[in-house]
Amino acid sequence: MPLTETMSNTPMYRIQLDDYTCGLIIGRFQSDQSRADIQVAMSIPRSTIVDCVNRWKETGIEILETRKGKQPKLSERAQRAVVCSCREDLFMPLVAHTEKMKTAGVDIHRQTLIKYATISGFGSYSPAYVPKLTPRHIQRRLTHLGQR
Numbered sequence: 001m002p003l004t005e006t007m008s009n010t011p012m013y014r015i016q017l018d019d020y021t022c023g024l025i026i027g028r029f030q031s032d033q034s035r036a037d038i039q040v041a042m043s044i045p046r047s048t049i050v051d052c053v054n055r056w057k058e059t060g061i062e063i064l065e066t067r068k069g070k071q072p073k074l075s076e077r078a079q080r081a082v083v084c085s086c087r088e089d090l091f092m093p094l095v096a097h098t099e100k101m102k103t104a105g106v107d108i109h110r111q112t113l114i115k116y117a118t119i120s121g122f123g124s125y126s127p128a129y130v131p132k133l134t135p136r137h138i139q140r141r142l143t144h145l146g147q148r
Contacts, residue, residue: 017044025052026052074112081106082101082108082117094110
């Protein structure tokens with residue numbers, strides 16, 4: 001079979017195989033069909049077929065196992081330390097809590113601390129920016145108060 005014939009049957013985009021298609025690939029592989037024959041018959045890229053067969057050989061199942069999700073960035077002990085730190089001084093800024101955690105040996109980013117503190121029910125605020133008064137503004141305020 002010429003190479004152009006194989007290439008024309010193979011889609012040029014990535015696809016996620018469902019359980020049924022993976023089962024068909026394994027069934028054809030177990031019936032002693034070559035990977036190239038499976039590729040031509042099912043119009044699936046050879047790399048996908050090889051991945052499906054290798055996964056079946058290693059794990060014994062055709063389908064991908066679902067991922068459990070990300071591991072938490074902080075352990076339960078570190079999360080309790082965040083809560084204790086926030087309870088000790090409710091009005092301390094979270095940046096100061098971050099520094100306090102780093103000195104205790106818990107390397108944590110400010111955003112991560114804010115996330116876990118918010119989940120635990122603690123919040124923080126950023127004070128509004130108030131520019132310094134110029135001497136002219138100060139004089140005007142004093143004269144305004146004197147007129148009252």
